[in-house]
Amino acid sequence: xxxxxxxxxxxxxxxxxxxxxxxxxxxxxxxxxxxxxxxxxxxxxxxxxxxxxxxxxxxxxxxxxxxxxxxxxxxxxxxxxxxxxxxxxxxxxxxxxxxxxxxxxxxxxxxxxxxxxxxxxxxxxxxxxxxxxxxxxxxxxxxxxxxxxxxxxxxxxxxxxxxxxxxxxxxxxxxxxxxxxxxxxxxxxxxxxxxxxxxxxxxxxxxxxxxxxxxxxxxxxxxxxxxxxxxxxxxxxxxxxxxxxxxxxxxxxxxxxxxxxxxxxxxxxxxxxxx
Amino acid sequence: xxxxxxxxxxxxxxxxxxxxxxxxxxxxxxxxxxxxxxxxxxxxxxxxxxxxxxxxxxxxxxxxxxxxxxxxxxxxxxxxxxxxxxxxxxxxxxxxxxxxxxxxxxxxxxxxxxxxxxxxxxxxxxxxxxxxxxxxxxxxxxxxxxxxxxxxxxxxxxxxxxxxxxxxxxxxxxxxxxxxxxxxxxxxxxxxxxxxxxxxxxxxxxxxxxxxxxxxxxxxxxxxxxxxxxxxxxxxxxxxxxxxxxxxxxxxxxxxxxxxxxxxxxxxxxxxxxxxxxxxxxxxxxxxxxxxxxxxxxxxxxxxxxxxxxxxxxxxxxxxx
Numbered sequence: 001x002x003x004x005x006x007x008x009x010x011x012x013x014x015x016x017x018x019x020x021x022x023x024x025x026x027x028x029x030x031x032x033x034x035x036x037x038x039x040x041x042x043x044x045x046x047x048x049x050x051x052x053x054x055x056x057x058x059x060x061x062x063x064x065x066x067x068x069x070x071x072x073x074x075x076x077x078x079x080x081x082x083x084x085x086x087x088x089x090x091x092x093x094x095x096x097x098x099x100x101x102x103x104x105x106x107x108x109x110x111x112x113x114x115x116x117x118x119x120x121x122x123x124x125x126x127x128x129x130x131x132x133x134x135x136x137x138x139x140x141x142x143x144x145x146x147x148x149x150x151x152x153x154x155x156x157x158x159x160x161x162x163x164x165x166x167x168x169x170x171x172x173x174x175x176x177x178x179x180x181x182x183x184x185x186x187x188x189x190x191x192x193x194x195x196x197x198x199x200x201x202x203x204x205x206x207x208x209x210x211x212x213x214x215x216x217x218x219x220x221x222x223x224x225x226x227x228x229x230x231x232x233x234x235x236x237x238x239x240x241x242x243x244x245x246x247x248x249x250x251x252x253x254x255x256x257x258x259x260x261x262x263x264x265x266x267x268x269x270x271x272x273x274x275x
Numbered sequence: 276x277x278x279x280x281x282x283x284x285x286x287x288x289x290x291x292x293x294x295x296x297x298x299x300x301x302x303x304x305x306x307x308x309x310x311x312x313x314x315x316x317x318x319x320x321x322x323x324x325x326x327x328x329x330x331x332x333x334x335x336x337x338x339x340x341x342x343x344x345x346x347x348x349x350x351x352x353x354x355x356x357x358x359x360x361x362x363x364x365x366x367x368x369x370x371x372x373x374x375x376x377x378x379x380x381x382x383x384x385x386x387x388x389x390x391x392x393x394x395x396x397x398x399x400x401x402x403x404x405x406x407x408x409x410x411x412x413x414x415x416x417x418x419x420x421x422x423x424x425x426x427x428x429x430x431x432x433x434x435x436x437x438x439x440x441x442x443x444x445x446x447x448x449x450x451x452x453x454x455x456x457x458x459x460x461x462x463x464x465x466x467x468x469x470x471x472x473x474x475x476x477x478x479x480x481x482x483x484x485x486x487x488x489x490x491x492x493x494x495x496x497x498x499x500x501x502x503x504x505x506x507x508x509x510x511x512x513x514x515x516x517x518x519x520x521x522x523x524x525x526x527x528x529x530x531x532x533x534x535x536x537x538x539x540x541x542x543x544x545x546x547x548x549x550x551x552x553x554x555x556x557x558x559x560x561x562x563x564x565x566x567x568x569x570x571x572x573x574x575x576x577x578x579x580x581x582x583x584x585x586x587x588x589x590x591x592x593x594x595x596x
Contacts, residue, residue, distance in 0.1 A: 011393045014390045014393070015390045015391040015393070017390070018386065018387040018390035018391070019387055019390075019391075022376060022379055022383055022387055026378050026379060100372065101369065101371065101372030102372070104334075104339055104369065104372060105369075105372055105373070105374055107337065107338060107339045107358065107362075108337060108362055108365075108367050108374070109362055109391050110359040110360070110362040110363045110391070110392065111359070111391065112359075268341075271339065271340055271341045271355075272286070272288070272340050272341050272343075
């Protein structure tokens, strides 16, 4: 039964589209509550930015970065995180899905489990967060003296895509670990949301241990700080080369590998195959 | 063709390590070397006490759980390696967990599931219309799932599991909590579905009525092992599954012994209420009632079905002896 590749793809996409469209519709049907959610999300984003702004009201530079420069770091990482949150933030709900038996229902459908989990919800209010990140990024790009060219644009796009992939991978890693850790969301939140916060800061100010955690294991330093350092020609921390920012896709690949392993490992555990 | 085939199917659950002795873990054998084969078109009742291993078996059949040892194929497929292909060919209803989207109208859940199973638009229309008609879902098709009554939701669940015309339908406690009428409707539908499409049925239940009206073969599982495999008649012969006729009499009467085809179980309230057991294979409730009426005036009556727990207990007793 050979089916043309195009038709097969259309059929596969139709399944995910149907679920996502229904999620979006159901949120849009409660207009007032949706607007409140949206405003709330924007406010949270603004408060997080205010935090940085307050820090800079006490000093001109942190880790060699001025407020204008850190706007770029904040904007880039926050936009990447918000987009990842939109795509995969509901992976946090896995423990509820396990408890309610929704996960067992996923097994009864002809799609990969992870794809079903990621398309099981679409919180449109998270678009509010994306707006905050995008605005900060735009302001940062205007305020800084950037030598525009194909390389600069390429680096920004590369950083944004890699950042999105890295944060999405963090959500999946956390979900994979949730299979083992009953009520372990506190622990996984520490690196998912802690990582998001760390990503908005210049990594040179981190202690060594934190550099290892958020520079290597959960490589959020590659979502914004390192690419921005490259973009602005600021030398990296610990004498690392300036071009390190171009390695964001490598970090993304690593994050995806870790996420894939954790997810498979977790699923094996759930099905009782040991692990 | 074997729709379900299991050989030496075993599932052991290991608990967390012992606090005192780290090397020792608690072990629980949920399914123990189960051999099972179900042919296409059969209707099989899978019964047993709570914790006997029914749900564990089903989870292994559909690819949710990995067997500890042994092998199993469902519609000729390996449930773990071919889970996605399997999902296209079987339908599963878990009485306790929903396939539907609770905040969406029933109709929309059906249309999402049609997309998930890749039904064409025309196919979706005809199949949905057919199921809506047969399960009488017209009146609540636009109601959000969260507002449905249990009976309505169950019908919608069954329809959801059958949209893609599976060759095997697995039902885990499909009638639990339903009122008599809803149960009856659902059973009638399943009988028709089987007759018209040749769908193979496997159902777990605690309801003797389900087994009697739906199943032509019964499997009783005990501690993960098969304790009985045969027909309802065979089961009744083995355990003597009898119905009980409870009669309320106008005046206190002596024990109604030596009735034709019925046996006096006990009397209550000084003989005002008496319980008589009879074998439905040999006589009918009407005949027993007629025999009682010759001796006393009957004010009220009720019939109790044999409890599936009692039947299972009898089987367990018989096989463990």
